[in-house]
Amino acid sequence: MGFPGTWMTESESMVYRVVPKCACSSIGQIMFYSDHGRYFDGDIHDSTDGLHKWAQEGSQTPIERMVKSHGALTFTCVRNPYARILSSFFDKIAGIQRNGKRYRGNLVPQLMQRYGVDVGSPENDFEFDQIASFRRFLLFARDTIRWRRPMEPDIHWSAMSGHISTFIVNGGRYDQIFFTEKFNEGMQKVLNAAPTPVKLDVNDVPKFNESEGHGPKRAHKVSAYFDDLSRHLIWEIYKKDFQLFKYDFDNPDNKLPKAEVDLDEVHAKLGR
Template identity: 75%
Template sequence: MGFPGTWMTTSESMVYRVVPKCACSTIGQIMFYSDHGEFFDGDVHDATAGLHKWALEDSHAPIERVVRGHEAYAFTCVRNPYSRILSSFFDKICGIQRNGKRYRGKLVPLLVQKYGIEVGGEDGKQEFDQIKSFRRFLLFARDTIRWRRPMDPDIHWSAMSGHVSTFIVNGGRYDHIFFTEKFNEGMQTVLDAVETPHGVTLDEIPRFNESQGHGPERAHPVEDYFDDLSMHLVYEIYKRDFVLFKYDFENPGNKMPIGEIDLDEVHAKLGD
């Protein structure tokens, strides 16, 4: 199976397991900059040179060698499950993607038809009942994850623990897992632990939020989208994420972690 979703600097200074919707664009650009002294011109997800990626055939051998030999600092980044699934909804379901089309072609028409979801019209800019539509999307996300229907779960809303685990199961080990909500602190820990061809000053790095502007603005605070039933669904889908990554299930309005991540626990529980 190898190391899907794994990126590595060409200098082999650091290895990153991408978790979608968890600052991956910014992290990728920092990695690119640390090697080349400049940012990738465009969305770093589109880069096919200047960064090793498991999706690129030529990157397989170096990534495999470095990860299995633990020759570079390995890390990933996680996010509060409530705000992550909400972000996925506004970006992927309501938003127009960077190719000018809807995400995954027939997905949105399917959701409109089968789940009664509204997405803000053709351009995603019209007014609609965001809370009602999001809660219906949550049912769909649960159906994809529990029963793999009407389609397999998408990487943007499948559980973070699933992404994080493939790296461990296939022979990798994380040196650090940090929180999107404490980004500078977590990323600085990574940068302090490695030597890079070009220095990175985090305070001067822009945030590369590639999903920004794709969809409608969120009209309400996070907690307004989650009633008792929605919270139950979120817990059913993301229980392991809440437990392992120390987020507050009881209060959707509290985006901050309520504890420190125990790396030994993560490796033990996700390494099966």
């Protein structure tokens, strides 16, 4: 199985397990800069050299060697599950992708037909009932995760604990897990602990948000999207994420974690 979703600097200073919708564009760019003293020109997800990625055949042997020997600082980043699924909806379902098309081709028409999801269009300025459509999307997301129907779950809304556990089960171990909501602090701690060829201050890093500007803006506060049924579904899908990464299930508007991540607990519970 190896280490899918894993990136490593070419200098082998750090290893990162990507968790989609958790600042992965910024993290990839910072890793690239810490080796080369410049940012990748374009979306870091499109890079094919300058950064080891498990999806690149030539990167698999060095990544595997480094992960199994635990020879480099290893980390990942998590995000509040309420905000993460909302972000997935606005970016992947309601938004237009970088290539000018809808995400995964026929996914949105299928959602409209089967679940009654309406996401508007650039022509009508993305005018639609965001709350009703998001709640219907949430039913679809739950169906994909629970029953793998009408399709396999997508990496952008499958649970963070699932992404993070494959790395542990296959022999990896994390040194740090930090929060998107405290990004600068967490990322700086990683950089301070890793022997990077180029030093950088996270406060100087420009914003890399690849999904910005491709679709509608969220019109309401987070809690407005989640009624009792939605919260029941969220708990069903992301219970482990709330528990392991210390987020506040009871208050969707509290985006901050209630405590630090307990790395021993994460390895014990996700390593089975």
